[in-house]
Amino acid sequence: MDLEQETIAARASAPGMAGIGSIRVSGPKVTQIANSLMGRLPEPRVATTRLLKDASGETIDQAVALFFKGPNSYTGEDTLELHCHGSPVVLDQVLSRLLDLGARVAKPGEFTERAFLNGRMDLAQAEAVADLIASQTAAAASSAMRSLSGRFSQEIEDLRQRIEDVRVLIEANIDFSDEPVDVVSSEDIDARLSQIKGRLHTILDRSRPGALLTQGASVVIAGPPNAGKSSLLNALAGSQKAIVSATPGTTRDLIEVSLDLGGLPVHLVDTAGLRATGDEIEAEGVRRAHEAMSVADLVLVVLDDADADSHERAVWKEWSHANKTILVFNKVDITGRPPGIQKAHRPTTVSISVTGDAGLDLLCDAIRSELGFTGESQDLILARRRHLNALEKTGTFIESAMQAGAVELAAEDLRLAHAALGEITGAFSTEDLLGEIFSSFCIGK
Numbered sequence: 001m002d003l004e005q006e007t008i009a010a011r012a013s014a015p016g017m018a019g020i021g022s023i024r025v026s027g028p029k030v031t032q033i034a035n036s037l038m039g040r041l042p043e044p045r046v047a048t049t050r051l052l053k054d055a056s057g058e059t060i061d062q063a064v065a066l067f068f069k070g071p072n073s074y075t076g077e078d079t080l081e082l083h084c085h086g087s088p089v090v091l092d093q094v095l096s097r098l099l100d101l102g103a104r105v106a107k108p109g110e111f112t113e114r115a116f117l118n119g120r121m122d123l124a125q126a127e128a129v130a131d132l133i134a135s136q137t138a139a140a141a142s143s144a145m146r147s148l149s150g151r152f153s154q155e156i157e158d159l160r161q162r163i164e165d166v167r168v169l170i171e172a173n174i175d176f177s178d179e180p181v182d183v184v185s186s187e188d189i190d191a192r193l194s195q196i197k198g199r200l201h202t203i204l205d206r207s208r209p210g211a212l213l214t215q216g217a218s219v220v221i222a223g224p225p226n227a228g229k230s231s232l233l234n235a236l237a238g239s240q241k242a243i244v245s246a247t248p249g250t251t252r253d254l255i256e257v258s259l260d261l262g263g264l265p266v267h268l269v270d271t272a273g274l275r276a277t278g279d280e281i282e283a284e285g286v287r288r289a290h291e292a293m294s295v296a297d298l299v300l301v302v303l304d305d306a307d308a309d310s311h312e313r314a315v316w317k318e319w320s321h322a323n324k325t326i327l328v329f330n331k332v333d334i335t336g337r338p339p340g341i342q343k344a345h346r347p348t349t350v351s352i353s354v355t356g357d358a359g360l361d362l363l364c365d366a367i368r369s370e371l372g373f374t375g376e377s378q379d380l381i382l383a384r385r386r387h388l389n390a391l392e393k394t395g396t397f398i399e400s401a402m403q404a405g406a407v408e409l410a411a412e413d414l415r416l417a418h419a420a421l422g423e424i425t426g427a428f429s430t431e432d433l434l435g436e437i438f439s440s441f442c443i444g445k
Contacts, residue, residue, distance in 0.1 A: 007033065008106035008114075009098040011091060012444035018086035023094055024444055025103055026111060030078040033101045034067070041080075044069045052082070052094055060093045061085055075111050076118025109438030116426060123426030124153045124387070126438075131214050131382055133442065139263030140213040143382035152381050153425050155203060159196065160421045163398075163414055166192050170411045189410075193402050200398065204391050207383035209372030212297070214382060216258065216265035217371050220296040222289060227302040228330040231354040233257065233270040236364075254288055261364055264373050269296070298324050298370055300363075305329040305337060305351065326366050330354055341366055387424050394420040 007027025013020070025033060034041040042048035042065045052060045064083040073079040084090055099105065109130070116126045128147035135141040146152065166189060221229045237257045255270040269292050272285030293299050327349040332339060339359030342349045343366075350366050352359030373380075383391075397417035404410040421427075 007103045008110055009095060009103040010106035010111075010444040011095065012081070013086070015088070017088060021084050021086035021088075021091045022444075023082045023084065023091065023098070024106075024111060025080040025082070025098060026073070026075045026077045026106075026114065027103070028078065029102045030067070030080045033098060033103060034065070034080055036101050037097060038065060042067045052084070052097070054093070054097055055100065060097065061090050063094075071118065071120075074120065075114040076120045077114060106443060107438075108443050111444070113438040121148075122150075122153050124156070124424055125150060126426075127384060128152075128382065130442075131384075134214070136216060136258070136265035137213070137260045137263050139380070140265060140382065143210055143213055143380050147382050152383075155381075156421055156424050159199060159203070159394075160418055160427070162192070162196050162199070163418045163421070166196070167411060167414045167418065170414065190402065193398060197395070197398050197402070200391065200395050203381065204388070204395070206379055207381040207388055207391060210380035211383045211385060211388055212264065212371060212373075213380065214384060216267050217297045218267050218269065218292075218295065219298045219300060219367060220269045220271060220289075220292045221300045221302060222271050222293055223302040223328075224304075227304045228354050229302045230255070230270055232300070232302055232328070232330065232352075233268060235354050235357070235360055236261075236268060254285075254292055262368055262373070264368055264371065266367070296324075298326065298367060300326050300328050300367075302328045302330055305331050306334045324370065326350060326363070326370060328352060328363060332356075333358065343369075390420050390423045 005028065007025065007029035009023060009025045012022040012024040031041050037052055038050035039053075042050070044067050046066075048065050050063055050065045052063055054060050061084045063085075066081040066083070068074070068079040068081075070077040070079070082094060084094055095105075112121075112126045112129050115121050116123060121129075125148050128144050132141060132144035132148060135144050169189060169192075221233055223229055233255060237259055257268050259266055259268060271289035271292055325347045327347050329337075329349065329351045331353060332351045333353035333356040337351055339353065339362060340351050341359075341362045348366050348370060350359060350363045352363055354360070381387075394417045397413045397420060401410040401413035401417070404413060
């Protein structure tokens, strides 16, 4: 059955008991279903109290009904929202009644998919709906709202238009190369492509850190035993998540905690002290520590500032230069060194005292900086990995066009760049891509 011929229904509120539970219905049978369920359809956009009846005429619930006439609705179709009492039993009865009246259960993200297919929003805006629901920090929610409002899409469309303008000029050069008419110079085309390349890089720079807002950043605490790794985890988390002991090898498994680090959602992982050991369980902890470090967005290498001559310290400092790392020198309260931060050389180093609660604010700033979160987050783009891939692919095609030499080759590169950008907003999309995107949504959205 075609999408337009089906009416879908699903809970739009979270599972469980609550004061209010919402059910959404969308499709061509909304009027017919409403007449059978509650006697008549409410006036558009007017909240109306209605008794919801079962097949025998018995009352299931008293609900507030809202009707949105298509195309001026979320999905672009006739849409009915029922705000019922939040008992799971009541909501199940109402949903069952809707299915009996001709609706079917909506698939994950199907309401938003219909909004996209009916032109109510583009693909980037549709994804922003899911990102807004899943946002873990105020910064993530704010960035998702900016994308939902269409600001990201407008920037992409502006870039696509600039590419299209250059394509028109190049095609004119090709079509009229033998005619005595004015055509654009290669210098003008090069200048335009340079501007497009610069604009693209600006968007990418704002998108890469913004991508972490959707999934959070993985930050691993690593280093030799007894350097203060577990104490640092507890200090950043603001609670006693890990056991702290002077006995080496206390931490044997990964200890994980999620926190809001100044607007950035961070998945913090404490690991076993890395050392050679004959203990089978501790050895497994060391293996897991290496595994976590290999996939982390950032590794905090914690070293004992009082143990300046240790072999482990030299090894860790050498390792840090080849990885995305912050060297954290702990226990400066013992050595007398003032807390501080040094960014002049790689890697960034931060001197702190966990027990003295000194320098932790500097470390938090360094973490945000290393992950690309500098200054305010108001200009960040809440991009997804597929958006970054499309932008990077566009950049490759633009670069190729600038180096092409022959205008025919440049024209093809720009056509591919134009199409790559179109993947972001859905101007160019495949059925498989849409299925992958909307399957990650919650049911009812």
